[in-house]
Amino acid sequence: MAAASERINVFRPRTLADLLSLKRRKPDVSLFAGGTYILQNDTGKYPELLPAIASIRHLDELKRIHRTERYIELGCCVSLAEINRIGGETIPDVLIQAIRSIGSPPVRSLATIGGNICARDKRLTLFPVLLLLDTRVELREHGGSRWASLTRLVDAEGNLHISETEILTRLRIPLVDWNYQYHRRLSAGPVSDRWSLSFCGIASTNRGILTDFRCIFGSMGKVLLRNREIEAELVSRKVPLLERDLSAIYRDFEAYVKESAPSMLSPFQVGMAGKMIRWFLASLGA
Amino acid sequence: MTVSFLLNGKSVSLDVPPNKRLVDVLREDFHLEGARPGCYAGECGACTVFVNGELTHSCLVPVFAAQDTDIITYEGLADTQEMKYILAGFDAVHYHPCANCRQSRLLTAYALLTTHPVPERREIDAFFSGHRCGCSSMGELYTAIEQAVDMRRRSGRHGRR
Numbered sequence: 001m002a003a004a005s006e007r008i009n010v011f012r013p014r015t016l017a018d019l020l021s022l023k024r025r026k027p028d029v030s031l032f033a034g035g036t037y038i039l040q041n042d043t044g045k046y047p048e049l050l051p052a053i054a055s056i057r058h059l060d061e062l063k064r065i066h067r068t069e070r071y072i073e074l075g076c077c078v079s080l081a082e083i084n085r086i087g088g089e090t091i092p093d094v095l096i097q098a099i100r101s102i103g104s105p106p107v108r109s110l111a112t113i114g115g116n117i118c119a120r121d122k123r124l125t126l127f128p129v130l131l132l133l134d135t136r137v138e139l140r141e142h143g144g145s146r147w148a149s150l151t152r153l154v155d156a157e158g159n160l161h162i163s164e165t166e167i168l169t170r171l172r173i174p175l176v177d178w179n180y181q182y183h184r185r186l187s188a189g190p191v192s193d194r195w196s197l198s199f200c201g202i203a204s205t206n207r208g209i210l211t212d213f214r215c216i217f218g219s220m221g222k223v224l225l226r227n228r229e230i231e232a233e234l235v236s237r238k239v240p241l242l243e244r245d246l247s248a249i250y251r252d253f254e255a256y257v258k259e260s261a262p263s264m265l266s267p268f269q270v271g272m273a274g275k276m277i278r279w280f281l282a283s284l285g286a
Numbered sequence: 287m288t289v290s291f292l293l294n295g296k297s298v299s300l301d302v303p304p305n306k307r308l309v310d311v312l313r314e315d316f317h318l319e320g321a322r323p324g325c326y327a328g329e330c331g332a333c334t335v336f337v338n339g340e341l342t343h344s345c346l347v348p349v350f351a352a353q354d355t356d357i358i359t360y361e362g363l364a365d366t367q368e369m370k371y372i373l374a375g376f377d378a379v380h381y382h383p384c385a386n387c388r389q390s391r392l393l394t395a396y397a398l399l400t401t402h403p404v405p406e407r408r409e410i411d412a413f414f415s416g417h418r419c420g421c422s423s424m425g426e427l428y429t430a431i432e433q434a435v436d437m438r439r440r441s442g443r444h445g446r447r
Binding site for chain 2: 008010012032035036039040043044045046047048049053055057058081103104105106107109110
């Protein structure tokens with residue numbers, strides 16, 4: 001058990017400009033918004049925190065929500081409870097489904113959307129969903145900002161890359177009328193990466209033809225599985241899909257999973273992934 | 287570090303290690319023992335309090351993050367009329383959760399009935415999904431909540447959708 005620590009230096013910037021300035025002077029300061037991931041993984045009486053912390057939850061500039069006809073922007077400190085309250089009329093329903101699969105209401109009132117995607121060592125529940133929705137993120141540092149696709153934040157091994165002086169401040173989620181939105185999370189614990197699996201599938205159809213199809217799997221570890229070739233192959237097919245098509249796609253997908261992450265997924269995860277993609281494909285147009 | 291916040295309507299300030307959990311601060315520094323330390327992982331729900339009007343697991347809040355917040359514990363609501371209806375409803379159907387989660391369940395019931403005067407069972411499920419103690423069944427809880435709603439209705443307060 002870690003002891004009570006007076007060595008922890010807590011900064012409390014008053015504005016976003018203060019925070020950016022602090023980050024420039026002290027790049028090693030780590031940001032603390034909801035803290036649920038950190039504290040759920042350290043169950044000692046005194047959780048071990050990094051020596052320099054900037055508490056950012058109170059900054060109004062990071063809690064703003066802005067909607068246009070084409071997209072919705074969420075500040076990184078918007079809580080999951082707040083997004084859940086806004087609901088699927090305004091925010092893609094698949095994101096709401098994913099949020100409802102996370103913790104309980106008291107946990108969601110603390111957890112923030114920025115915190116969920118910025119966990120250093122794991123890609124948590126919302127990352128694959130936001131990736132599928134073509135989310136872009138704003139990264140700011142003192143004197144500048146840039147927008148980047150969420151895919152640019154992680155390397156091939158699933159490690160997060162945000163420069164030490166940059167802060168993820170906003171997320172921009174395009175609003176598209178998806179006819180089918182489905183999220184399912186199987187979990188044996190909040191962060192068990194051998195027994196957890198999340199599936200997210202979205203699709204659009206027009207007059208019985210599949211016009212767009214995307215799906216992704218996350219493992220609550222670093223593994224994210226998405227095969228754009230299989231997705232592209234499915235576009236412009238008639239739905240419901242024929243049984244022989246379903247079987248062929250299932251075989252392709254199984255081969256892809258075994259080839260791309262043979263040692264990173266447990267047999268349970270591989271088996272469940274196959275079942276979920278088959279079910280989702282069969283539900284299209286049914 | 288010095289941390290200040292509103293606690294049950296009163297402004298308080300204390301010098302405390304920043305990584306001390308809020309649940310321990312409430313119990314050890316303010317002797318408010320309604321919130322109980324259970325799992326320290328935000329799973330059992332025994333440490334539930336209101337932070338800025340939202341039900342929150344106080345074991346997941348390091349005290350520095352409570353700066354300038356408005357915290358209400360079970361003790362802060364125990365004497366309200368709403369809580370009396372809930373207690374009466376619980377007693378009327380002999381719903382007695384264990385000592386470890388009793389106050390946090392009462393607080394959750396308070397939050398539920400404030401936002402959903404006549405809650406449906408799925409709303410009860412959603413609010414109580416943060417309680418993992420096996421001391422009582424969901425069936426008993428439904429009955430107790432329905433009894434509390436009924437008692438409040440008979441007294442002429444709220445109770446209509």
